[in-house]
Amino acid sequence: xxxxxxxxGGTSVSHLRVYDWPAPDAPQGSGSPHLHTTSTKAYVxxxxxxxxxxxxxEGHAVHDLAPGRIVxxxxxxxxxxxxxxxxxxxxxxxxxxxxxxxxxxxxFPTEVLADPxxxxxAAALPRPDDGATDAEVATAARARRDxxxxxxxxxxxxxxxxxxxxLQPLYDAxxxxxxxxxxxxRETWExxxxxxxxxxxxxxxxLADASPVTLDGGRVAVAEANDGPRRYGMCxxxxxxxxxx
Numbered sequence: 001x002x003x004x005x006x007x008x009g010g011t012s013v014s015h016l017r018v019y020d021w022p023a024p025d026a027p028q029g030s031g032s033p034h035l036h037t038t039s040t041k042a043y044v045x046x047x048x049x050x051x052x053x054x055x056x057x058e059g060h061a062v063h064d065l066a067p068g069r070i071v072x073x074x075x076x077x078x079x080x081x082x083x084x085x086x087x088x089x090x091x092x093x094x095x096x097x098x099x100x101x102x103x104x105x106x107x108f109p110t111e112v113l114a115d116p117x118x119x120x121x122a123a124a125l126p127r128p129d130d131g132a133t134d135a136e137v138a139t140a141a142r143a144r145r146d147x148x149x150x151x152x153x154x155x156x157x158x159x160x161x162x163x164x165x166x167l168q169p170l171y172d173a174x175x176x177x178x179x180x181x182x183x184x185x186r187e188t189w190e191x192x193x194x195x196x197x198x199x200x201x202x203x204x205x206x207l208a209d210a211s212p213v214t215l216d217g218g219r220v221a222v223a224e225a226n227d228g229p230r231r232y233g234m235c236x237x238x239x240x241x242x243x244x245x
Contacts (some may be wrong), residue, residue, distance in 0.1 A: 004221040010193035012097030013089055015225075016043075018050060018083040018236040021142050023149055029083030031235025032145040033107040033152035035076055035170075037178050038185065040094045042072035048086030054079050055156055055162045065089065076171065078107055080152065081235040091238075096192035098185050104234060105174040106144070107151040113173040122147055125232060134229065141232040 007013075020029035033053075043052055043065060050065040056077035061069045065087060073079060081087070095103075105113075112118050125131035125140045158166035203214040223241045230237035 004217075005219050006192050006196040007096075007197075007221075010094070010189075010196045013090060013241060014097075014233075015046075015239040016081075016088065016233065017230065018048075018081045018087040019142075019145065020083055021145065023145075026082045028085060029087075030145070030149070031081040031233075032148040033080040034077045034104045034148065035079050035107070035174065036093070036098075036235050037103045037105060037174055038075055038095055039075045039098050040072060041079070041104055042092045043071055043081070044070050044090040044092065045087075046090055047088040049084040050087035050168070051082040051084065052079055053082060055152070055159060056167070059164060060156055060159060061168065074102075075165075078152065078167075078170075083236075087236075094193070095185075096188050102181065102185065103178060104209050105170075105177055106148045106234065107155055107170070108147050109151040109154065110169065110173075112147070112151070113170065113177070116177060119177060132188045137232050146176045162204075191210060 018029060019031055022028070023030040033055075035056075043075050045065045045067050047067060052063050052065055052071050054063065054073055054077050056073070065071065065081075081089070104122055108119060108122055112122050124143060125144070126136050128134070128137065155167065155170060199214070206213045225239050225241055230239050232238075
């Protein structure tokens, strides 16, 4: 059976419209601060204006977002999208995403992060498939965002006072929370990134001998955006594609 090509680099893409729900320090809207434990993430700004705040080993920073600008950051960097007016970004992530329900850890307060069951309840949203209305999902997503902002404010203050070492308790908690999921992640990674890297390795080896043997395996793939309303993500409403997210 012929396999369709892996999306370039084993990445994922999604189209994000950042929430316009006001926050105390972001009157035009803000997403939920969180970090990724394995994946590098990029914001390719498509429309509007905004910022992405980052908090990590290099400290706290604010990066402007406007069409034509890309900002990206690696695992362990807490990030928060801030809407300054109509902000839309194309989100690309390494490792086939291991997307938001996967390797992301939200910056809930310390007592929530310390309890896996409590964390799971705080992070989960009601499911439309189970009868939840859009208004109910939105209310839960906003409450999740507000709880994440509470924990984020404490982290930002701690880093300001004590430096990036203040993030170590969060990193310890994040590692404990995601450890049970890593076997499934490895399957995703091996089927996307490792497979794509293997194809490149085989092509380079063949082409070094002036052999076109790998070229006759080229294929084309097409993916349509998932049907239905945009999903409530960490930072906004998401349109996703099934092959890449």
